[in-house]
Amino acid sequence: MYNFDFEKPSTVADAVAxxxxxxxxxxxxxxxxxxxxKQRLASPSKLVSLTGIAEMKGVCKGDDGSxxxxxxxxxxxxxxxxxxxxxxxxxLAGGIGDxxxxxxxxxxxxxxxxxxxxxxxxxxxxxxxTIVTNSRQIAADDYFQGMFTTALEEGEIITEVRxxxxxxxxxxxxxxxxxxxxxxGVYVAKYADGVRVAVTGASESGVFRWTEAEAAxxxxxxxxxxxxxxxxxxxxIGDLHGTGAYRAHLVKVLTKRxxxxxx
Amino acid sequence: xxxxxxxxNGKTVSGEVEGRTLLVDFLRSDLRLTGTHVGCDTSQxxxxxVHVDGIAVKSCTMLxxxxxxxxxxxxxxxxxxxxxxxxxxxxxxxxxxxxxxxxTPGMVMAAADLLKNNPKPSEAEVRHHxxxxxxxxxxxxxxxxxxxxxxxQDVSQIAAE
Numbered sequence: 001m002y003n004f005d006f007e008k009p010s011t012v013a014d015a016v017a018x019x020x021x022x023x024x025x026x027x028x029x030x031x032x033x034x035x036x037x038k039q040r041l042a043s044p045s046k047l048v049s050l051t052g053i054a055e056m057k058g059v060c061k062g063d064d065g066s067x068x069x070x071x072x073x074x075x076x077x078x079x080x081x082x083x084x085x086x087x088x089x090x091x092l093a094g095g096i097g098d099x100x101x102x103x104x105x106x107x108x109x110x111x112x113x114x115x116x117x118x119x120x121x122x123x124x125x126x127x128x129x130t131i132v133t134n135s136r137q138i139a140a141d142d143y144f145q146g147m148f149t150t151a152l153e154e155g156e157i158i159t160e161v162r163x164x165x166x167x168x169x170x171x172x173x174x175x176x177x178x179x180x181x182x183x184x185g186v187y188v189a190k191y192a193d194g195v196r197v198a199v200t201g202a203s204e205s206g207v208f209r210w211t212e213a214e215a216a217x218x219x220x221x222x223x224x225x226x227x228x229x230x231x232x233x234x235x236x237i238g239d240l241h242g243t244g245a246y247r248a249h250l251v252k253v254l255t256k257r258x259x260x261x262x263x
Numbered sequence: 264x265x266x267x268x269x270x271x272n273g274k275t276v277s278g279e280v281e282g283r284t285l286l287v288d289f290l291r292s293d294l295r296l297t298g299t300h301v302g303c304d305t306s307q308x309x310x311x312x313v314h315v316d317g318i319a320v321k322s323c324t325m326l327x328x329x330x331x332x333x334x335x336x337x338x339x340x341x342x343x344x345x346x347x348x349x350x351x352x353x354x355x356x357x358x359x360x361x362x363x364x365x366x367t368p369g370m371v372m373a374a375a376d377l378l379k380n381n382p383k384p385s386e387a388e389v390r391h392h393x394x395x396x397x398x399x400x401x402x403x404x405x406x407x408x409x410x411x412x413x414x415x416q417d418v419s420q421i422a423a424e
Contacts, residue, residue, distance in 0.1 A: 006265065006282035006328045027329075034324050035305050037283075047282065049329055076318070098395025099376065101306060103318045104325065178307075180394070 001037040005046040010053060012134050012159055018048040019155035026050055026157055028109025029074060031101050050108065056159050061085060067165060071108025071132075071158040078107060088169035088262070089127070092119050092187070095173055097180050108158035114206060115181070116147045116237065119173060121207035122187035124161060126169070126198035132160040147206040166191050170262035172254040174201075176241050184247050186210075186254040188262055194218040197255055202247040204235050213255055221263055223256040267331040271296070272340025280327045286320075287311045289327035290337060298338040298368050302397070309396030312369035312376075313337050319376035321395070338368035341375070351375055351413040358418070360409035362400030369396050374410045383414050386421065 009015045019026060023045035027033060036042045050056060056072035059081040067086045069078055079094035079102065096102055096110075096119050110120040111131060124131070124140045131138040134157045143151045152158070166189040173185040182201035189196050195217040197210045216225045231251045236244030268277035271294060278293045290296045290313070299322060302310035306324040313322045314336040341349050348356065351371055361367045370393070377384055377392040384392070389407050398406060404421075412418045 001283050004282045006326065008329070008331070030326070030329070031306060031324055034285075034326070038304065047326075049326075051329070098309070099392055100309065100312055100319045100321045100373065100395050101324075104320050 001034075001040065002043045004044055006049070007046065008049040008052045012053060012055065012157060015048050015050060015053060015157055016134050016155065018046070019157070021046050024048055024155070026112070026155075028072060028106035028112070029104035030109075031097065031105040032109070032113055032115065050157065051106070056108070056157075059085075062162055065165060066130075066162045068160050068162045069107050070160055072106050073108075075102035075105050075107070086163060086165050086169075088166075088171055088187075088189070089123050089163060092123050092171040092173075095119065095171075095175075107161055111143075111161065112150065112152060112158055114144060114148055114150050116203070116206045117176070117179075117181040117183070117185075117201040119171070119182055119185055119200065122182075122185050122198040122200040123163070123171065124198075125207050125209060126187035126189040126196045127163045127166065128189075128191075128196060129164070130162040131158055132162060133158055141209075144207050147204065149206070164191065168262040170258040172258040172261070174250050174254060183241055184250040184254055186251060186258050188217070188255060188258040190217070190221055190262065195221060197258075199251050199255075202236050202251055204237055210251065210255065213252075217259060221259065223260045223263075225259075226252065226255060265328060267327055269330050269333050269335055271335045272337060278327075282326070282328060284327040285323055286313070286315075286325045286327045286330050286335070287322035289330075290322060290335070296337050296339050300365055300368055302365065302369075307395075307397065308366070308369070309373060309393075310366050310369040312372040312396065314372060314376065317379075319373055336372070338371060341371060351378070351410070354409040354413035355406070358405050358409040358412055360401065360406045361398075366396060366398045366400075370398065370406055374406075374413070377410070378414055383416060384410070386411060 007018045025044035027047040027049045050072045056070040075093040075096045083090040129140045169189040171187045174183045176183040184201040197213045200207045231248040233244040233248040236247045238244040264279040300310040302308035306321045311323040
């Protein structure tokens with residue numbers, strides 16, 4: 001990879017200042033960014049590591065009962081520390097990559113990158129999470145704007161993610177065994193005011209909500225409720241691992257499995 | 264170039280690194296600790312697994328500068344000073360947990376990370392924990408067996424398929 005300057009600030013304010021340099025980029029755990037840089041698909045002038053910022057690490061319980069996770073919290077920590085408050089989210093975190101990757105990769109890094117096959121975007125969207133940055137709060141429904149595209153501005157840092165805790169939830173991941181990313185992943189979360197279903201890995205537009213299934217499941221939370229629905233293959237990702245039609249089929253299968261596992 | 268210093272296998276070390284210097288390159292090229300291997304260089308294979316502040320990481324996907332001030336443990340620090348293998352290394356030898364040996368440093372470090380947090384893992388837990396470590400020789404059975412044996416469990420019923 002091309003060379004760059006490296007900084008590791010200990011406060012959010014210092015990180016924001018360090019990111020003011022042209023072509024500077026924040027570095028979470030680096031489990032995606034460093035391989036990308038090795039391939040010279042990215043060549044920032046400076047990396048600003050966020051993992052030395054103590055206020056951005058850890059899992060806590062918000063005043064409204066939500067789970068708040070610091071943006072620089074790694075997946076292994078979420079898997080263990082969020083398990084009692086929000087087990088489905090902890091299970092998702094515990095299934096990302098492999099143990100060594102989970103020890104480095106962060107929730108903020110995953111959401112900022114918004115890989116179309118990453119796990120976390122589905123949890124954030126299905127949970128109606130709030131993405132908290134150094135300057136504002138963004139609702140998950142407004143945050144995800146397509147493959148590798150988010151509402152974040154240049155130099156904006158995800159400091160925290162707040163997840164309202166559902167009555168029940170489940171994530172079903174059909175794993176692409178070589179990369180361990182989701183070939184398709186479906187996150188179902190049932191709240192008092194309705195059910196939300198978010199799908200990752202499938203669409204060329206990135207993570208999305210399957211609103212027809214949400215409507216059906218909000219009236220009847222059982223796997224049978226979506227029997228009559230189907231997902232169009234239009235706009236689905238097709239590659240050597242699976243066609244668009246195959247992914248569209250998986251969306252329904254995994255949604256049913258998630259509902260069955262959650263109810 | 265920036266100065267980094269860290270503790271590697273109990274010894275304080277320092278060096279000058281570029282921003283892009285990977286931890287594995289610092290270990291291998293600067294410190295000449297070549298037991299940590301680079302297999303894929305894409306964080307898939309786990310041959311470069313070391314411990315940073317007590318947790319397993321892939322040192323090909325971490326910058327040396329990120330480890331500034333950290334405690335790093337590599338395969339070289341696992342045996343006793345007189346060369347006596349630790350229980351895990353000895354179990355790999357006893358149960359033929361390696362053939363060519365290229366993946367073994369990463370396997371041993373990944374397994375040590377597992378046993379620290381889960382001293383008596385089930386066979387399924389061992390296999391799950393090794394998802395990020397690839398071995399092209401053994402078919403994994405004897406690696407799993409060695410790790411189970413090192414945890415003090417009876418491995419006579421585990422088939423060496």
